Structures are given as structure tokens and as C-alpha cells.
Amino acid sequence: MQSDWGPSNDFGTQVRSRLVLSSLAVDGYEVVGDQAADEKEVTIAVMGATGSGKSTFINLASCSDLSINDGLKSCTSEVEFSRAFGLAGKTVRLIDTPGFDDTTRSDTEVLKMIAVALSQMYKDGHKLTGIIYMQRISDFRMTGISRRNFHLFRKICGEDTLKNVVIVTNMWSEVNAERGLAREDELASDSMFFKPALDKGAKMMRHDNTYHSAVTIMLQLIPNTPTPLLLQAELIEQEKDIAQTAAGTELARDIEEQRQKYVEELSELQQEMQDAFRERDHETAEELEHAQEETKAKVLTIEQQQQGFKGTFASMAAVAAPFVAAAAAAGVTMLLRHNVHQMRSHSPPP
Known part of the structure; x- marks a missing residue:
């Protein structure tokens, strides 16, 4: 008999797995189903290259319907919010971000969008509880672009925030076990790749495209102390361009x-x-x-x-407009104002 946590292409099986999980405790944390969460809202940003599976992960974890693409063309051209959902007694919301190798926007535009979204949240008193960085284990090798993207990611986070980062390797079904393990070991042990971040407290976990796997990853982040990212502090506290x-x-x-x-x-x-x-x-x-x-x-x-590629936070108001509109559409107005009242979590449809 197939396990509730095993891979499945059947949507009904995935939904049933979520409903079973909602009544269990995972790694010592109670997973909230259709119950009221407390006033503390947890926000987790999901970052990574175009096609690394960010939107797919968010949709699976939150039962959202963000646009996804099977190819390398980016579907995330703006910063997007997932629906709110309950987990471990908290109301959780995930943030989808475009990659720096976005197919429709320049890298400077992508950084501005990310900067506006994160800075607006911080300006309104809300800090990220965690950051997920998605990395395809199926990539034949870590290219120069991949290394550059992760280096920029570290510059956004800052060294002190890496303890709130989980590097998630996915697409394991696209490689055989031996090759996948070899790549995982290389990524974790090579100073050219993820080792410096792991030495600073970041974690590295696998995602097997199941709901249980996504929950296990998020449960590593929910207990974190929310900490401002370096980019947020630079733009808001230090008022840097x-x-x-x-x-x-x-x-x-x-x-x-x-x-x-x-x-x-x-x-x-x-x-x-x-x-x-x-x-x-x-x-x-x-x-x-x-x-x-x-x-x-x-x-x-x-x-x-x-x-x-210039402009302080105040002068980026035009860039902020899509983010503010997306936040309002997702019902994140309370989150941005840091006035979060009790919200009911959303269980997947039966």
C-alpha cells in the first residue's frame, strides 16, 4: 500500500495526504488544519533561479494557484503572495520572487522589485521568519550564473540572517540516486557553492515534491526569530541608495x-x-x-x-505599485500594517 507521504501524481491522493497531515504532529509540531491560528503571522520568502520550482513549491505547500511553467521561461514577473494557511499554530504566508535570470526583466529590475517588497514590509514593521532558496539537484553542474545568483542572494540576506535560510534541493526524480547524492555532497562541501552559507548556520534539505516534504521544510523555519535582511536594513535604516x-x-x-x-x-x-x-x-x-x-x-x-539602477526607497514608489496591488489582492494589508488579527487557516478542498 502506498504511503500517505509517498510521491503521487494523483491530485486526490495529494489532497487526502494534506488532510491526514492536518490532524497529526510532525517533528513535534502540531500542524493546524481548519482551525484558527494565533495572532502571529509567519512570512517566508522563496527565492531561486527561474525554473527552480519556487511557484510549484508554494502552490503545493499553501494550495495556492500561482502561475507555473514547465520550461525555463519565467512565470513570476512580480513578487506574489500565497494564500494564508495554518501550520504549527501559526498563520503562514509564502512570498514568490522572480529569479535574477528572469526572462522578461533585467537583473536590476528584479533586484528593485525584491527590494521594494522586502523594504515595504520592513518599513511597516514586519520581518521575515525565514527564507527558502530553491536549487535544482538535476542541474548537470553549478554554472557561473547559478553561483552568481546565490552570491547575490547572500548579499540580500547578509551573514547574520543565514541562520534563517534553508537551501532546498529539488527535482530529485530527474536524477538517479548515486548522481544526486554526489551533487548534493559537492554543493554542501565545496566553498565555491553552499559551504560558506552552511558554515554560517544555513540548513540544506531535500524536497521530494510531496506535501509532507514541504511541511517538514517550513517547520524548520517557523520557530525562527524574525530578523531583518541586510538589504532591508540598508534601505530603511541606513537610507542607502x-x-x-x-x-x-x-x-x-x-x-x-x-x-x-x-x-x-x-x-x-x-x-x-x-x-x-x-x-x-x-x-x-x-x-x-x-x-x-x-x-x-x-x-x-x-x-x-x-x-x-539608482533610487532610494522613496524614489522607487512606481516600482512599488504592483507589489502593493498584489498585497492588497492577496489580503496582506493587515500584514503590511503589522496589525494582524486572528485569521482562519484554509484547508485544501475535499
Whole structure:
């Protein structure tokens, strides 16, 4: 007989598993079903690369219906809230965030969106209880982009907040056990990957795409003492420009390195094109001219990003508008004002 906690593609089985779990105690914590939670609302942010399973995890854990995509195209173009749900005597809400490799927005726009959402919450007196960072164990290797994304994530959190972070590896069904274990060990033990964060108190857990797995992960975070992220403190307490924050400085450095790379490439293309003209190789010269125009466009795009990557929290009001609207639509107005009254948790439909 299949366990209530085993993987299942049958939605009815998943729902039944949730209902069974709502009446049990998991790891010593009572899991609240259709009962009133206390006044303490727990907010957990979920971050990670595009396609890492953030929205899928949130939908599974909270019975929400955030948009998901099976491919690499981003469906999370704004900061989104899950429905509220009860767990371990608390009212819990998860926050979905776009990845820095978002397919529809630049990295600077993504950082601004995340900064506005987190800063507005902190300004209104609400701190995150925990942060989940999603990582695909199915990735063949940790690419430079993946390392960069996690490095930016650490700059957002700050060293003191890493104790409230759980790094979640998922998509285990897409690799065999031996390869998955080898990758997990590499991620945890290599100083190029997650080891420095784990040494600072972050945890690393597996997610097998079951509700029980999602609950077990969240139960690691619920008892945490809510702590402001470094980015929140920099923007609100220190009143820094976003480009002056640790995450902003890191991202600006990456963008400038990328610009320099394209400028050097442009110079090389120019020299090759001149050589082709001298040799009267008009076909090659035409191809090089086309490549040169494409590279010029990339440089211009990056320079426009650099120009727009400024603004204190107050001057980012326009960016905040979608977040405030999303918060209101999700019923998070009370959360933002830090005036949370008793709310009834939502059980999945029978």
C-alpha cells in the first residue's frame, strides 16, 4: 500500500495526504488544519533561479494557484503572495520572487522589485521568519550564473540572517540516486557553492515534491526569530541608495564586467572588419558589421540598465505599485500594517 507521504501524481491522493497531515504532529509540531491560528503571522520568502520550482513549491505547500511553467521561461514577473494557511499554530504566508535570470526583466529590475517588497514590509514593521532558496539537484553542474545568483542572494540576506535560510534541493526524480547524492555532497562541501552559507548556520534539505516534504521544510523555519535582511536594513535604516547596498554593489560590478566584455568584443570586431575590407572580403565584412551592430545594442542595453539602477526607497514608489496591488489582492494589508488579527487557516478542498 502506498504511503500517505509517498510521491503521487494523483491530485486526490495529494489532497487526502494534506488532510491526514492536518490532524497529526510532525517533528513535534502540531500542524493546524481548519482551525484558527494565533495572532502571529509567519512570512517566508522563496527565492531561486527561474525554473527552480519556487511557484510549484508554494502552490503545493499553501494550495495556492500561482502561475507555473514547465520550461525555463519565467512565470513570476512580480513578487506574489500565497494564500494564508495554518501550520504549527501559526498563520503562514509564502512570498514568490522572480529569479535574477528572469526572462522578461533585467537583473536590476528584479533586484528593485525584491527590494521594494522586502523594504515595504520592513518599513511597516514586519520581518521575515525565514527564507527558502530553491536549487535544482538535476542541474548537470553549478554554472557561473547559478553561483552568481546565490552570491547575490547572500548579499540580500547578509551573514547574520543565514541562520534563517534553508537551501532546498529539488527535482530529485530527474536524477538517479548515486548522481544526486554526489551533487548534493559537492554543493554542501565545496566553498565555491553552499559551504560558506552552511558554515554560517544555513540548513540544506531535500524536497521530494510531496506535501509532507514541504511541511517538514517550513517547520524548520517557523520557530525562527524574525530578523531583518541586510538589504532591508540598508534601505530603511541606513537610507542607502539601492546601488549602494551590498547586493546593488555586487550586481553593479557584474553588470560593468559584462559591459567591458562587450566593449572589448566590439573593438575586436571593428579590427576584424577593417582587415576584411582591406582584403576585399565583402561577405565577411558584412557579417562582421552585423555582429558589431548586435554587440553595440547589447552595450547600449547594459548602459541603460546602469543609468536606471539608482533610487532610494522613496524614489522607487512606481516600482512599488504592483507589489502593493498584489498585497492588497492577496489580503496582506493587515500584514503590511503589522496589525494582524486572528485569521482562519484554509484547508485544501475535499
